[in-house]
Amino acid sequence: MIKGLLFDYGGTIDTNGRHWANVIWEAYQATGIETSFEQFMEAYAFGEKSLAINPIIKPHHIFSDVLRLKIELQFSHLKLKDDWYPKIEEVVSRCMELVVATVSEAKKTLDELAGQYPMVLVSNFYGNIQSVLSDFGLAHYFEYIVESAVVGVRKPNPAIYQLGVDHIGFKAAECAVIGDSFKKDIIPAKEVGCKTIWLNVDGIQEDLSVVGNESADAQIGDFIELQEALRKINTSVV
Structure with a gap:
């Protein structure tokens, strides 16, 4: 028993x-971020590895902070131009709506x-x-x-x-x-x-x-x- x-x-x-890669990818699409799924998955893997081996996330960070750091790393790997970076908050917001619900x-x-x-x-x-x-x-x-x-x-x-x-x-x-x-x-x-x-x-x-x-x-x-x-x-x- x-x-x-x-x-x-x-x-x-x-x-x-739901796998987090799928959740974030759907937020990318809804936000209009221009990249392929293959490129996104490379950036996703890069971000996960970076966070696992570097002390980027601190003990006080809540989940919205974690998402923001993940997506910043992904954007950096994708070499998106600076004018795309305001989209980070929109991606975070869409993901957080799902998580809270x-x-x-x-x-x-x-x-x-x-x-x-x-x-x-x-x-x-x-x-x-x-x-x-x-x-x-x-x-x-x-x-x-x-x-x-x-x-x-x-x-x-x-x-x-x-x-x-x-x-x-x-x-x-x-x-x-x-x-x-x-x-x-x-x-x-x-x-x-x-x-x-x-x-x-x-x-x-x-x-x-x-x-x-x-x-x-x-x-x-x-x-x-x-x-x-x-x-x-x-x-x-x-």
């Missing part, structure tokens, strides 16, 4: 399974689950996840936070999920991991021994429902389906 839950954050709670909906499910399970967050983030969670009113849901920039381990290394299991205090088989990335969440969680629920919506060419002999214990297409997925897993164990 499932006794504890471990959540991914980015792409799971904040976008309901999605987080508001996710809270309804988290409210239900918080009364039933202890919950831990396991996230590849930049050292400011506490500020982001507090700003969105999410911090109180999680008994502990395992953040890659703090613990020095990043997904898909299964050790980061083992840290989450250790902090939640149950056997791995008694814990369910919920995440949007098959390779970064589901596979390492299975290696640790956890049950897994894959929020399978629109990954960026990196997620497969089955890799080798691995598969998620449950798949959902919307965060609101999580409660039912947990019931099914628990029923199958009985």
Whole structure:
């Protein structure tokens, strides 16, 4: 039986399974930024790598700050002219509208689950996840936070999920991991021994429902389906 839950954050709670590259690309298109998807993806990868290896994001930064820094790096890589830079705020605004609405909906499910399970967050983030969670009113849901920039381990290394299991205090088989990335969440969680629920919506060419002999214990297409997925897993164990 499932006794504890471990959540991914980015792409799971904040976008309901939408990959952040897709979300930002759609904002680019809506804003009229002239670049190809291939060029954008190169810039997206450049920005993510830059933020991962350089201390650009500070602990006090909230998520709108993170988005602004990401998009500034992308614009720089794309070598967009200075007159395009006012578009950064429009891209940030469009993305934030989605996040605020999605987080508001996710809270309804988290409210239900918080009364039933202890919950831990396991996230590849930049050292400011506490500020982001507090700003969105999410911090109180999680008994502990395992953040890659703090613990020095990043997904898909299964050790980061083992840290989450250790902090939640149950056997791995008694814990369910919920995440949007098959390779970064589901596979390492299975290696640790956890049950897994894959929020399978629109990954960026990196997620497969089955890799080798691995598969998620449950798949959902919307965060609101999580409660039912947990019931099914628990029923199958009985």
